[in-house]
Amino acid sequence: MATAVQTVERENYLNANYGIKSWLLTTDHKRIAMLYLISITAMFWIGGFFAMMIRLELLTPAGDLVSSDTYNKLFTMHGIVMVFFFLIPSVPAVLGNFLIPLMVGAKDLAFPRVNLLSWYLYMAGGITALTAMVMGGVDTGWTFYTPFSTTYSNTHVIGAAVGIFIAGFSSILTGLNFIITIHRMRAPGMTWRRLPLFCWSNYAAALIMVLGTPVIAITLLLVAFERAFHIGVFNPQLGGDPLLFQHLFWFYSHPAVYIMILPGMGVISEIVTCFSRKRVFGYEFVALASIAIAVLGFLVWAHHMFVAGISVYAALVFSLLSYLVAIPSAVKVFNWTATMYKGSIRYNTPMLYAFGFIGLFTVGGLTGVFLASLGIDVHVTDTYFVVAHFHYVMVGGMVMAYMAGLHFWWPKMSGRMYPEGWAKLSALLVFVGFNTTFFPQFILGYMGSPRRYHAYPPEFQVLNVLSTAGSSILAVGYVLPMIYFLWSLRYGEPAPPNPWNAVGLEWMTSSPPPTHNFDETPVVTWEAYDYENQPQEEVTIGH
């Protein structure tokens, strides 16, 4: 305990200076990560509130809790908030911001002030979008399909589009910062082959952010222009083409799925190795799979359009490529599983969340294969099958990974341990609640229940009730960590520098780290995940 107390009293990035100004004008990547943590958590609860309203409405077949216009706004705002303001920034902007400089042995990201600017852009975008929602909302679906969004919707489409447009620049700048930091600021000896897989996967995601985000930005700008000035780009009555919008939208928004999942995969690679005390199985394959996903991810967008009226030959090509992009994901799952083989496994909360990730991501990935199959997709696209599939990937996958990472690095970020018992309970509740919520939706989808329906035929009710019941368990699973993380800030046990006895440079500095990260620039002489040479001491803290 003596060392732990000393750790807390030592100067660190949290107590280096005080006052609101020292936070709002900080250029410390760790403080910016905390700013992001607070803001995306707020967004998560706003998006979660919309989700709960949707689930409550769907408890009965009739549209009786809210009006159909309100319902349409609820699922639209749930999608916009969760995709653009929670999932896309989640792991990169919070954990990536905090950890990438620490993991490569740098003092900060390459452009600390640009990093702060990216948080302000995120906030400006977020506030713009939320203002549009408070003023009456938007009802186009997060997909903004034309010509509905450009001509027929009577809601605040432009406000929401401008919010996403602004937040897009935050994403681009964060991506640039990551790419340049990983290229230029690695500590001596930190070669590409020794780079933690978390950095590899964030690097891959950063490539997509930089290359893909401009496309969604210009697309939404065109939507706003067509709406405001009636220039004919997407509306056929003005000489436009509604499918052009879908091509442009998915050209970003499909790769964006990989922006969301790749960083999560990186988290899982760190955790599975640590709690198995093993080198990752097939390091090169896991690292290159990230790059393969990022590259192939750009070539599959039209699989969202198999029934939209595209040519059969185009559909054929996009179907084939969609199968190919599934392969590197499968490779990762097999490698994580193999990493556990002959390991020495501990069941701490991050590992439990990681188990959940691997299982749910497997289901999400395999049901993606159903959707890549042209004959099946015609039947199940635009039904609850799709809703279930992408929630398995985005919530079962990404949010699980985010929670795993938050627990794993919480001692490093806050300098405190979270209560392990409560945390294990939350992991269990999230897993059970998630499956109860979303598994029935696969069946609903194959039964033919279309998505975005405010009212539905009575034969779909049983499965909907099950889904709503599950969502309330899931909600408890998410509220718990919120409470005990806050509790731990004051009452948690002080965290030692390396509570998990993990390898990785971020564990070689104090918890929380000093503002300059390392007292001396580390020199790396060992391979990645070198658990062989890490002493086997049992850690007593945090059980």
Next chain:
Amino acid sequence: MWKNFPLFPERASALAWQVDGLYFLLVAVSAFFTLLIFALIFFFAVKYRRSVHPHPVQIEGSLPLELAWTLIPLGISMVFFAWGSLIYFQEARPPKDAMEVYAVAKQWMWKFEYEGGQRDINQLHLPVGRDVKMIMSSQDVIHSFYVPAFRIKADVLPGRFTTTWFRPTKAGTYHLFCAEYCGTDHSGMIGQVIVMEPAAYQAWMSGGSSTGTLAANGQQLFQELGCSTCHRFDTQGRGPNLTGVFGRPVLLEDGRTVVADENYLRESILSPGAKIVSGFKPIMPTFQGQVSEENLMALVAYVKSLAQPQGKAAGGNEAAAQGTSNTQ
């Protein structure tokens, strides 16, 4: 029990079994891999837990294993790819002799018009055992024609025709859903597909009040809008003779050749300057905004009927049209 808790929608089309067959196989293979991963994780987590296995054995990786779990899933997925594509290709190619139903989607209703001129709103009456081709267009936003019992879905777009086809195999009433979000009453844009035995279907068809076949209505419009003054049934007209044009390749002024399908006819009416037939001048005025979706469909049905000398749809009026061309 499963009657009250079904896992699949009814199978009421020739294709439904094919789609379900592929689905079952996918479920089986996915269940196998999911259980494999779950079982391995569980087994490793128990067998190699810290308390009984304190010393991990470091393994770099294994190229043969990496190749195996790259190539085996790749091979399996290629089977799914091929099978899924075969189904899709069947869905994309309607049989030549399919009966045609025209559909106009708008916020928030479905309007159907049969070859005989009968009309339906939010109900689609079909006979068992006939191939049915849907020719669809939207008056406003994108909608999607979805009949789960047929395992068929096709988006309905403004500004163009999209098509799909199916063969109902079982009499009954099935859900018709709009599957593409289209605004306020999206979930109210539903209807019924009523599949009837042929005899009952005939009775229903003759019972409806019809103002002449769709093609005949089209022919009347063809006269009223003045199309017939230029598109004459000889070689003297200022516009091309439309007899036999449908379904054939057309040589354009710029040297391209296009097949005269429904979308070509539509475009030629609404944006006549887009594709000028070789040997003609771009003198035709646009009919954008003057012809409703329904009338457009009637005109297309009429021009299509000119391609079929047996008078598939236009019936008696066909003879009149022939007569007109003979006298000139």
